[in-house]
Amino acid sequence: MAVHPHYPHLFAPLPLAHITLANRIMMGSMHTGLEAEPGPLRRLAAFYRERAAGGAGLIVTGAFAPNREGRLQQEANTMMSAEDAARHKPITRAVHEAGGRILLQVLHSGRYGYHKEIVAPSPIRSPINPGTPRELRAAEIPAIIADFARAAGLAREAGYDGVEIMGSEGYLITQFLTPRTNRRQDEWGGTLANRMRFPLEILRQVRATVGRDFVVMYRISAIDLVEDGLTGDEIVTLAKAVAAAGADLINTGIGWHEARIPTIAQAVPPAAFAWTTERIKRAVRVPVVASNRIGTPEQAEAVLAAGQADMASLARPLLADAAFAAKAGRGERRAINICIACNQACLDHYFVGKEATCLVNPRACRETLLAAAPAAPAKRIAVVGGGPAGLSAAVSAAERGHAVTLFEAERRLGGQFNLAQVVPGKESFADSIAYHAGRLAALGVEVRLGQRAAPAALAGRFDHVVLAAGIRPRRPEIPGIDHPSVLGYADVLTGRAAVGPRVAIIGGGGIGFDVALYLLERGQASHRDPAAFARAWGIDRSLGLPGGLAADGPERPAPAHHITMLKRSPGPFGTTLGRSTGWVHRALLARNGVTQIAGAVYRRIDDRGLHIAVEGGERSIAADSIIICAGQEPFDDLLAPLAAAGQPATAIGGARLAAELDAKRAIEEGFSLAATL
Numbered sequence: 046m047a048v049h050p051h052y053p054h055l056f057a058p059l060p061l062a063h064i065t066l067a068n069r070i071m072m073g074s075m076h077t078g079l080e081a082e083p084g085p086l087r088r089l090a091a092f093y094r095e096r097a098a099g100g101a102g103l104i105v106t107g108a109f110a111p112n113r114e115g116r117l118q119q120e121a122n123t124m125m126s127a128e129d130a131a132r133h134k135p136i137t138r139a140v141h142e143a144g145g146r147i148l149l150q151v152l153h154s155g156r157y158g159y160h161k162e163i164v165a166p167s168p169i170r171s172p173i174n175p176g177t178p179r180e181l182r183a184a185e186i187p188a189i190i191a192d193f194a195r196a197a198g199l200a201r202e203a204g205y206d207g208v209e210i211m212g213s214e215g216y217l218i219t220q221f222l223t224p225r226t227n228r229r230q231d232e233w234g235g236t237l238a239n240r241m242r243f244p245l246e247i248l249r250q251v252r253a254t255v256g257r258d259f260v261v262m263y264r265i266s267a268i269d270l271v272e273d274g275l276t277g278d279e280i281v282t283l284a285k286a287v288a289a290a291g292a293d294l295i296n297t298g299i300g301w302h303e304a305r306i307p308t309i310a311q312a313v314p315p316a317a318f319a320w321t322t323e324r325i326k327r328a329v330r331v332p333v334v335a336s337n338r339i340g341t342p343e344q345a346e347a348v349l350a351a352g353q354a355d356m357a358s359l360a361r362p363l364l365a366d367a368a369f370a371a372k373a374g375r376g377e378r379r380a381i382n383i384c385i386a387c388n389q390a391c392l393d394h395y396f397v398g399k400e401a402t403c404l405v406n407p408r409a410c411r412e413t414l415l416a417a418a419p420a421a422p423a424k425r426i427a428v429v430g431g432g433p434a435g436l437s438a439a440v441s442a443a444e445r446g447h448a449v450t451l452f453e454a455e456r457r458l459g460g461q462f463n464l465a466q467v468v469p470g471k472e473s474f475a476d477s478i479a480y481h482a483g484r485l486a487a488l489g490v491e492v493r494l495g496q497r498a499a500p501a502a503l504a505g506r507f508d509h510v511v512l513a514a515g516i517r518p519r520r521p522e523i524p525g526i527d528h529p530s531v532l533g534y535a536d537v538l539t540g541r542a543a544v545g546p547r548v549a550i551i552g553g554g555g556i557g558f559d560v561a562l563y564l565l566e567r568g569q570a571s572h573r574d575p576a577a578f579a580r581a582w583g584i585d586r587s588l589g590l591p592g593g594l595a596a597d598g599p600e601r602p603a604p605a606h607h608i609t610m611l612k613r614s615p616g617p618f619g620t621t622l623g624r625s626t627g628w629v630h631r632a633l634l635a636r637n638g639v640t641q642i643a644g645a646v647y648r649r650i651d652d653r654g655l656h657i658a659v660e661g662g663e664r665s666i667a668a669d670s671i672i673i674c675a676g677q678e679p680f681d682d683l684l685a686p687l688a689a690a691g692q693p694a695t696a697i698g699g700a701r702l703a704a705e706l707d708a709k710r711a712i713e714e715g716f717s718l719a720a721t722l
Contacts, residue, residue, distance in 0.1 A: 097145025100370030108152035115153030137204030155217030207260025213298025225273035252291030277588025311470030432460020434698025435513030437715030516677035525650030545669020552674030553612030
């Protein structure tokens with residue numbers, strides 16, 4: 046058999062039970078919100094069809110509960126009946142027609158459910174849920190095990206190739222396994238053998254129900270990252286028992302959802318937890334899957350080549366690019382639309398009850414709604430600005446067949462993404478710029494760098510002008526604002542300005558947080574190296590202690606700067622940060638001793654620093670550098686001249702609204718506008 050020229054391990058076939066997977070790329074489970082579609086799940090089918098056609102070796106669905114108590118939300122995303130199975134047949138038909146394989150994830154939420162019927166081994170409330178679960182009676186537990194087996198049988202009836210039994214990240218099975226949530230004194234609690242009975246009985250009954258010609262994958266928590274979690278030896282013991290009980294494949298999950306250590310955020314290095322998977326792989330004979338922060342084919346190949354896993358799970362990367370696997374297989378690395386791990390349009394959407402999509406791929410989860418038709422007739426389109434909005438608009442318009450010219454005043458594409466990519470953890474923003482630049486070249490877009498578009502060069506020469514020039518930073522009117530200590534955030538992030546040891550940051554929004562993190566974390570290895578990350582967040586890499594938590598906690602090096610953040614508005618800082626990632630940024634700033642002052646009135650700036658008034662009186666903040674992160678204004682200077690000349694034009698992104706920099710909105714506006722031109 047020929048060895049793949051680019052990624053020999055990633056594109057080696059994987060024999061699995063009665064089937065052979067074409068490659069080692071698995072689209073891991075993620076909740077999209079499409080699971081709640083009434084009737085046949087046609088939108089979800091279209092979503093998975095594109096990922097199967099895009100070459101993923103194996104796909105795992107979002108969660109479906111084996112009974113009503115186990116559902117995640119109030120809506121009933123269950124696999125309990127023949128009617129439920131029938132709803133799924135469009136999914137399996139679509140995936141198989143595209144040449145793919147797909148498993149149904151069966152998940153009982155336990156105390157993580159957001160409804161009034163939650164149950165758990167013991168009545169212990171989760172710190173991230175408002176309700177206290179009802180303790181399961183011993184007589185109820187065999188019925189739940191039977192529900193898992195029934196769900197697996199129904200998945201087979203629906204046409205799935207197998208099931209994933211969700212046994213990680215703090216859901217019901219995990220709640221049975223650890224002393225943190227299982228205080229029972231009966232045959233389902235106490236010793237590890239008793240606590241393991243629940244998942245092992247589920248696996249045995251599932252296997253007895255579905256037979257051997259059906260894939261059964263178990264998702265194990267490779268490290269819990271919570272107090273009173275399992276030790277490494279206990280996890281290995283469980284993995285061996287899981288394989289013996291009938292699992293064909295072991296997938297790995299990392300941490301509980303209530304853990305206060307990031308697991309998929311931008312602060313996490315690539316493949317940061319593959320070392321935990323390696324411990325399991327060495328102990329069992331069934332294939333093992335690595336997961337979490339594996340975002341490029343190079344990262345996945347490295348994990349497999351190092352012997353840390355047999356397969357790589359990539360969820361968000363295949364949301365960002367449905368053809369990730371096919372492009373990697375053809376050696377078209379620059380053509381892959383890389384996930385930037387922002388969570389803004391996927392997890393953050395799901396947590397507020399919105400359908401998921403993707404910041405860098407607005408079409409994700411909207412495959413049946415956003416199928417842009419070829420342009421008829423083709424038009425001459427000018428795009429002014431090469432930031433996220435302009436790049437999105439230019440690529441999308443050119444893909445429809447329009448003749449596009451892009452003007453960018455700077456000498457390189459990227460706009461605000463060029464600033465973002467220097468913030469530790471956001472290095473992959475550079476990949477997004479490179480992807481769009483590659484698409485522009487492939488589509489024949491004329492790119493004019495270092496050329497600021499003038500009205501005379503636009504009016505009457507194009508059928509439509511897309512104004513995506515972005516923003517200009519707002520400079521507040523504070524006496525002394527021209528003092529030499531005052532810096533703009535762009536000057537700091539580009540390295541044009543030296544920053545002193547004592548820093549005041551005016552502005553408590555996302556840019557203020559980015560600047561603070563840049564000053565505190567730049568040069569540190571914790572965003573790049575798994576061992577450094579473990580030290581920085583207090584992870585015991587020996588896994589000798591419960592939950593994998595280090596006895597001494599996180600390292601606390603002296604901060605590079607003493608920072609005070611200020612904002613005019615009252616209330617807590619970071620309210621505009623991502624719902625699923627904001628806590629990480631707040632924790633990093635708190636760990637570095639950043640002082641935060643809300644409700645500040647800026648009096649003046651002078652040689653002694655920044656003078657303010659706050660509740661309780663006047664204060665002076667001694668500062669060597671005062672960095673302005675006080676918002677933005679639209680860069681929309683061309684709108685009025687073009688309107689006066691009768692030139693059709695539309696502003697998008699920051700040029701339309703600069704209240705808070707929002708790449709998600711900017712990219713979506715560019716995509717949506719291009720679809721209508």
